[in-house]
Amino acid sequence: MLHVENLTKRYNGTLAVDRLNMDIPEGEIYGFVGANGAGKTTTMRIIAGLLAPSSGKVFIGGIDVFKEPLEVKKHIGYMPDFFGVYDDLKVYEYMDFYAGLYGISKQKSRGLTDSLLELVRLTNKKDAYVDTLSRGMKQRLCLARSLIHDPEFLILDEPASGLDPRARVEMTEILKELRSLGKTILISSHILHELSELCTSIGIIDAGKLIASGSVQDILEKMSHANQVKIRVSSKEEEAVKILMEIPGIGSISSVVGVIDVNMEGGDEACVRVLKTLVERDIPVVSFQPVESSLETVFMQLTKGEEQ
Amino acid sequence: MKINPILQKDIKTKLRGWRSVILICSYVTLLIFILLIYFVGNDLIYSYTMPSFNPRVAIGGYNLLITFQFALLYLAVPAIIATSISSERERQTLDLMLVTKTPAREIIAGKILVSIAHILLLLIASMPVVGVVFFFGGIGFPDLLKLIFFYILTSLFVASSGVFFSTIFKRNIVSIITTYIFLGLMTFGPFLGFFAYSLLNQMTFSPTYRSIALSLFPSPVFGFLSFYFSGTSHYDIFGSYYGHGLFSSIAYEFEVLIASETGLLRYMQPWIVNGIFSVLFSLLLILLSSAALNPVRRKK
Known part of the structure; x- marks a missing residue:
């Protein structure tokens, strides 16, 4: 048409x-x-x-x-x-x-x-x-x-x-x-x-x-190599952020009262690697939750969150 | 018959309610008042020299009324039309019209028809008042029809100028001011130029109707002079001088000059010369406005 x-x-x-x-x-x-x-x-x-x-x-x-x-x-x-x-x-x-x-x-x-x-x-x-x-x-x-x-x-x-x-x-x-x-x-x-x-x-x-x-599905799948993960820790929040920053492939990190939002490149393997590193470094991880990709997250990732 | 939808909408909305009825009644009342003042004033002035009512006073009254109407047309039409496109733009309805299958030239034509319809409405409403002069003779119905025809041609010229500036300028106020300036230049510019030329060449200047028509043809005032002296003369039936001021004198000179002209121009009274110009110039402005309004030609 x-x-x-x-x-x-x-x-x-x-x-x-x-x-x-x-x-x-x-x-x-x-x-x-x-x-x-x-x-x-x-x-x-x-x-x-x-x-x-x-x-x-x-x-x-x-x-x-x-x-x-x-x-x-x-x-x-x-x-x-x-x-x-x-x-x-x-x-x-x-x-x-x-x-x-x-x-x-x-x-x-x-x-x-x-x-x-x-x-x-x-x-x-x-x-x-x-x-x-x-x-x-x-x-x-x-x-x-x-x-x-x-x-x-x-x-x-x-x-x-x-x-x-x-x-x-x-x-x-x-x-x-x-x-x-x-x-x-x-x-x-x-x-x-x-x-x-x-x-x-x-x-x-x-x-x-x-x-x-x-x-919509194709675009969400294409973007699935980029993950967003919500990590909740009971303590050592600042140390956890420092460790995360050292890991290659980690994009933006933001933390608010024990909850750390992490954007990272890579699929499930990257998630496993991050969780393993945190546990090995004695960070008390309460939960590790990959955030399901939505149009909003895809949009933010593609446009890099910049306001025109 | 398909009526232009823009004209149809405008007539529907403008004539709804009491506003337009009050406007028309006020206009007719004003004309009656002007005529009455003129008659009473003349009766007082000539009560000693002319014991009975002179019919030529009625013709003078007619001249006054048509001059008033002409001035009103010239002042009112730009106010109506000069915002026609820019106000659609300001109201954000212009795109909605342009996205329809109505071409830009029909939108422009619709807007011009709206202003001509307004003027026609006022002219027709004023006919009974202007028609008072029929009681006294001197002016015939064909004269009146000719005058209305000239008013329509002038409205077309004024409206196409207004719509043109309304198309090229985005803001209403800019469009209105530019339209008045343009019309002022078109109306008085030729006269100023003509007088300046005649003053500079006093010794050799000997005007003919041809030279005057060639200089003043764009000015509707030049065309209007045809109607001002219609039915009047400088001398009454007893041979006494009976002038109506500057315009009548100019008009009288015109009569003499036209009579001495040869060829086609002898039959081309000022209103015909100016009328032809108005039609041609309006067509040009309509074409330019349509081109400016055509969306795929607009760059912004």
Whole structure:
């Protein structure tokens, strides 16, 4: 469905997106992960045809986004990371307006609006003014707007940002429904465990470069050579830290009241080696617990925890 | 027939509630008040020299009203239109429009139509007041239609200028100020240039309608002069001098100059000359605005 080839975007000499390549097959939900300023929004805006790249190509459903912009827009639904609503319109008028911009007739738009408002659970707010809606409702309305022309490909930039936990769960449920409807979705989010639940594959972007891409499981497995271990000691905490620092392959170490977090390279063998060294040096180890790899840890490892 | 969705939305939201009704009523009341003051004032001035009401006073009143309308159009349209795109940008709704299959030129056209629709609404609402002059003769319905047509052409010119600056400037205030400066230059610039040239070449300068039209064609004020002297003359039916000030004098000179012109220009009154320029220049501005708004051409 989406094919991105060597996409590059420069802003006054600053490289925002650097030779990015990406492929999303039909029916996939692709999570786009990256720190603030990593280039997620820029990439998504280019894919949506809202920004010209410095170089590179983007195809959606085989159509060149920059050569046939109007044709490709029939297939894209775009939800930015801001509301973008007209406060002086009622909910159904808002939907009518965008239906009009997509060339959908008034009669057809009414039926579509009804079913979309049902999908985003806003049917009871149909006659309400947009400015009376809560933040979560506005987000859902924006999602409904992006679906008015029944696009096959959705670009959702931080759809759950700023939402309270309940609204986030509601949004996730709606996205799952869209997945079951067979939509291909490119979604960016900061809430990584939600992405890992929802997405079939993910891409991690750092400083404009796509540093990892594939199914969530593949990426977690690829990163399994890097371990995080939680070690609890009953005493000699400082001595334990000193010993750990001497062991080759140990990355970062942090300790708080008897619990030492260790990042190290290597698989199970490395764990055995560390535990053996500590026991041989008479460190009273109470527990030694490898931390299961999550999207968060993978993200932190890949991006080296740097805020952009 | 498919109505531009931007126009449709704007009409729906602007005409909702009492705000627009109050605005239109206030505007018509203001026009009635201006006309009344003019009639009462003239009645007081001429009560000794003219024992009965002179119909030409009504034509003077008409001139005053259309001048007021013209000034209002020129001042009000930029305020409506000069924020049309920049406010969409500030409200973060511009991207949502550009991501639809509506091309940039239709978005621009929709915004221009909105401002023309506003002006038309005010013009139509004021027709009964302006139509008072029909009771006294001198101005016909075709004159009025011609005037409305000229107002629409001028609105198109003003609106396309506003939308152009609104497209290239991100902030509302910058866009409004630039639009007024640009319109000021287009309106008075040609006159200043013309007068400066005539002052510098006093000895040899002998203006013809052709030279004036070639110098002043971009200025809507030049076009508007066609309507100001319509139905009026410097002398009343008894041959007495009956002037209406500077504009009537200029207008009278124009009549003489146009009459002495030969060829096609003899039939090209100032409003036609300026109208053609307004249409062509507006088309150029619409094309430039569409290009500037086209997302894949924008670099930021």
